[in-house]
Amino acid sequence: MAKRNTKQRNAIRSAFIEAGRPLTSGEIHELVLSELPSVGIATIYRALKDLVQEEWLTSMTIGGSTRYELANLGHHHHFHCNQCDKTFDIKGCVGDLTSLVPNAFKILKHELTLIGMCQACNGEMAS
Amino acid sequence: MAKRNTKQRNAIRSAFIEAGRPLTSGEIHELVLSELPSVGIATIYRALKDLVQEEWLTSMTIGGSTRYELANLGHHHHFHCNQCDKTFDIKGCVGDLTSLVPNAFKILKHELTLIGMCQACNGEMAS
DNA sequence: ATCGGTGCAAAGGGTTTGCAGGGTA
């Protein structure tokens, strides 16, 4: 099961590195299409699955869509814009959460998503 | 568009009130099936859509599945058990989050999900 | 030359919709 460096998978990896934010399968497909006009969506999905499996990517559901991003970003959370439907990373984190549930509940991790309007969409509103 | 009180929709409403936690469409279907053995899944989905629209329910995606719960529970968050795949409500909340994003981002709301093992599953582990 | 990856098309799972019949108001 040695991995091969095809131009499709290289394009997918580049897209994630350049994007700097979580991407949906559709967004990735479009980004790769602009470079390789005949990539099929199945290729995208197969690559995404492999990349998640080898822990180069992680996946999450935000705003009703599955989104993928680099796995090596460390602990962080997300901001989702209702206007443009894009998701962004945010660095801060909330404090201790163990008091929120009874002791018999074991907390392994937590996910925090802020929802609102991003900088770009907010700027358009003002103008 | 006057709503009618059919036995199907009454059973759906009862299921949510008795459950006391978010339910997936499949869980609701099973609960209603035990009372009305011939309800179709389309009836469930149509009722869920109407109930969300009239703001009697809200929907969210947790643990990879769309889940529905009563809309009148006030601000709260969720705990998701990786073992049994059930989602529970928790009452506490985190503090001020405005400092997490630049001022140009407008925060309308936030969602926090704790992930781990619930009381019941944790108990089974110990025994 | 191998055999993993690709593209296409078909199959899957969850959700929605069209339609004729049934039941509430």
Place this chain on the structure above:
DNA sequence: TACCCTGCAAACCCTTTGCACCGAT
């Protein structure tokens, strides 16, 4: 009696899989 709601089946969307060909190693 009206007409909203229901059950069934087909349609849809997103994602996965089968298959023959392509191409990285």
